[in-house]
Amino acid sequence: MPWVTNAREMQSEVAEGSDVVAGRVAVTGMGTARQCALELVVAHRADLADGVVGLVLEDPAGGPLPEWTAGAHIDLELTDELVRQYSLCSSPDDRRRWGVAVLLERDGRGGSRHVHRHLGQGSRIRVGGPRNHFPLQPARRYQFIAGGIGITPIMPMIERAASDGADWHLLYGGRQRSSMAFADVLAGYGDRVTFWPQDELGMLDLDSVLAESRDDTLVYCCGPEGLLGAVEQACAHWPASALHVERFSARPDAPAPSEGALDTFDVVCRKSGITVSIRNGESILEALRDNGINMIASCMEGICGTCETPVLEGTPDHRDSVLSADEQAENDYMMICVSRSLSPTLVLDV
């Protein structure tokens, strides 16, 4: 099974930088030019842990897939109405296959149930992306922290860190050992990985890895909201740029409207050549769609990054949970499902 994320075993079969077969990949041209739409086939399905299935996706014709980097995710278009994001957990060096791992969330909104019930070997599925809002920045040392299925984006990060010769450690928590995907692969890294099954050891001991602020270390964390909040607190004395997190849901303290946020404003769509007036209580995304601009979107909560849109002029009022504070301050992109405007006019590259 191609679930091993050891770099040597996941050697690329495709030369670095190979072109994707023309015509099979459609760059959307809307939102961000980094989005592609593919029809892939489930080449393998495997049980990775309690409640977690792994899917290996391949091009039905055996062609290479678009390049991606550690931390990226893809959109699985499960039905016309059901689009869900899953982190890629295979090797970025493997251009022939993408791996995702999906935890069954019985009280969720239906995406994971659909995957578990309906996707098996041979299933065809449309896939968008990959996109990366959780990129691995260069560092001499990494402290990775994963909770449950939050291990998925960390797997390719570990491969990257190891191949770059960086020092790294992973603190990996789960409800119990049997629920912790990739435990067998990670055990091969010896004491670089600390497993923390909650039923045996209690809550994750964050102080053991975060008490000392280190200038040479970046912290990457993915997991449930409770863990992310605890890690953010535990890193309060670290340099502001040291902590990188990826959320599954909107942050509880999701940005409120900024002072000066406008109830109504205009959006100039540079590519489409139209100007759309945004009403009070209406999202930019809805207004653009109502005016015939077919923007791609998924979560509608500012957490998935699907609707990321380049900003050419004007000042957005960012209300998403995707962009970092620095990225929001740069005002180069915005999530138009939730964010609004501080200036009377926004010019977007759509």
Ligand code: FES
């Ligand atoms: Fe998910 Fe906008 S649709 S961030």
